[in-house]
Amino acid sequence: xxxxxxxxxxxxxxxxxxxxxxxxxxxxxxxxxxxxxxxxxxxxxxxxxxxxxxxxxxxxxxxxxxxxxxxxxxxxxxxxxxxxxxxxxxxxxxxxxxxxxxxxxxxxxxxxxxxxxxxxxxxxxxxxxxxxxxxxxxxxxxxxxxxxxxxxxxxxxxxxxxxxxxxxxxxxxxxxxxxxxxxxxxxxxxxxxxxxxxxxxxxxxxxxxxxxxxxxxxxxxxxxxxxxxxxxxxxxxxxxxxxxxxxxxxxxxxxxxxxxxxxxxxxxxxxxxxxxxxxxxxxxxxxxxxxxxxxxxxxxxxxxxxxxxxxxxxxxxxxxxxxxxxxxxxxxxxxxxxxxxxxxxxxxxxxxxxxxxx
Numbered sequence: 401x402x403x404x405x406x407x408x409x410x411x412x413x414x415x416x417x418x419x420x421x422x423x424x425x426x427x428x429x430x431x432x433x434x435x436x437x438x439x440x441x442x443x444x445x446x447x448x449x450x451x452x453x454x455x456x457x458x459x460x461x462x463x464x465x466x467x468x469x470x471x472x473x474x475x476x477x478x479x480x481x482x483x484x485x486x487x488x489x490x491x492x493x494x495x496x497x498x499x500x501x502x503x504x505x506x507x508x509x510x511x512x513x514x515x516x517x518x519x520x521x522x523x524x525x526x527x528x529x530x531x532x533x534x535x536x537x538x539x540x541x542x543x544x545x546x547x548x549x550x551x552x553x554x555x556x557x558x559x560x561x562x563x564x565x566x567x568x569x570x571x572x573x574x575x576x577x578x579x580x581x582x583x584x585x586x587x588x589x590x591x592x593x594x595x596x597x598x599x600x601x602x603x604x605x606x607x608x609x610x611x612x613x614x615x616x617x618x619x620x621x622x623x624x625x626x627x628x629x630x631x632x633x634x635x636x637x638x639x640x641x642x643x644x645x646x647x648x649x650x651x652x653x654x655x656x657x658x659x660x661x662x663x664x665x666x667x668x669x670x671x672x673x674x675x676x677x678x679x680x681x682x683x684x685x686x687x688x689x690x691x692x693x694x695x696x697x698x699x700x701x702x703x704x705x706x707x708x709x710x711x712x713x714x715x716x717x718x719x720x721x722x723x724x725x726x727x728x729x730x731x732x733x734x735x736x737x738x739x740x741x742x743x744x745x746x747x748x749x750x751x752x753x754x755x756x757x758x
Contacts, residue, residue: 513728535709542633554644576638605706
C-alpha cells in the first residue's frame with residue numbers, strides 16, 4: 401500500500417509540474433508587456449525599468465521560468481541581496497530559513513502566487529483565499545442537489561423502465577447534458593429571478609454575503625445560492641440519473657434480488673436494503689470527478705449570477721489581463737483536480753486490493 405501511495409504522489413507531482421510549465425509559457429507568449437499592463441496609462445521609462453527589475457521581467461524567459469518555479473516551490477533558494485528578485489523581503493514571502501549557502505538561503509515557505517497587476521499589488525493568494533470558499537460552498541450545494549435528485553429520479557426511471565415516465569426523465573437528462581451552463585444560468589435568472597420573482601422571492605443576482613441597508617456589516621443570504629447551485633448541478637444531475645438507472649437495472653438482474661422478491665419483500669425494501677447500496681458505486685466514482693470540475697465550471701455561472709467566487713474573479717481577471725490572478729486560479733483548480741483524483745485512487749486501492757496488484 402505504501403509503494404502504491406508513493407507512486408501516486410510521484411505521478412501527481414509530475415502532473416503538477418507539467419501544469420505549471422504549460423501555464424507559465426502559455427501566458428508568457430501572449431502579446432503585450434506585463435510591466436506596461438501593471439502601469440496602465442501612467443507609465444514612464446523609469447517606472448517601467450523599476451517594475452521590470454522588481455518582478456524579474458528584464459530577465460530572459462528561461463530565468464523567469466526558474467523564478468516562477470522557485471516562487472511556487474515550498475522549499476526554495478533566496479538571495480540576501482535586495483537587488484535580486486528572490487530577495488526575502490518582508491511581506492513577500494512567509495519563510496523559515498533552513499540554512500545559508502553563501503549569499504543565498506534555503507528556506508521552507510508557502511507557495512508564492514505573486515501579486516495582482518490591477519489590485520495595487522494585492523497578493524494573488526489573498527484574492528483566491530477570499531473567493532475560493534464561496535465557490536466551494538456553491539459547488540457543495542450543487543453536488544448535493546445532483547446526488548439527491550439524481551438518485552431519486554434514477555430509481556424512478558429504473559422502476560418505470562420503458563414507460564412514459566422513463567422517457568420523460570431521459571429527455572430531461574439529455575437536455576441537462578446538452579444545454580450550456582451559461583445559457584441555463586441566463587434562463588434561470590430571467591425566469592425565476594425576474595418573471596416569477598413575486599412567487600419565488602429569488603434575486604437575479606447576489607452573493608452569499610450581502611451588506612445590510614445601513615452599511616454596518618454583512619449577513620448571509622442563503623436564498624442567493626439556490627439558482628446558481630441548481631444551474632451548476634444540472635450537468636452532474638443528468639449524469640447521476642443515467643448512471644443510477646443503468647446500475648440499478650443491472651442490479652435488479654442479480655440472483656439475490658430475485659430471491660428477495662421470491663420471499664415477498666416489497667420493492668421499497670428490496671431497493672433500500674439490497675439494491676441501492678450496490679448500485680451507488682458508479683455514482684460515487686462520477687461525483688468525485690464532478691466536484692473538482694465544478695470549480696472550473698462555475699466561471700460563467702458565478703459571473704452571470706454575480707456570485708463573488710473564484711469563477712467571477714477569473715472572468716474579471718481575463719477582462720483586465722491580470723495574468724498573475726489568472727495563472728494562480730488555473731493552478732489552484734488544477735491542483736484540486738489532481739488532489740481529488742489521487743485521494744479517490746487511494747480510497748479505491750484501500751477498499752479493493754486487486755487495484756494495487758494491477
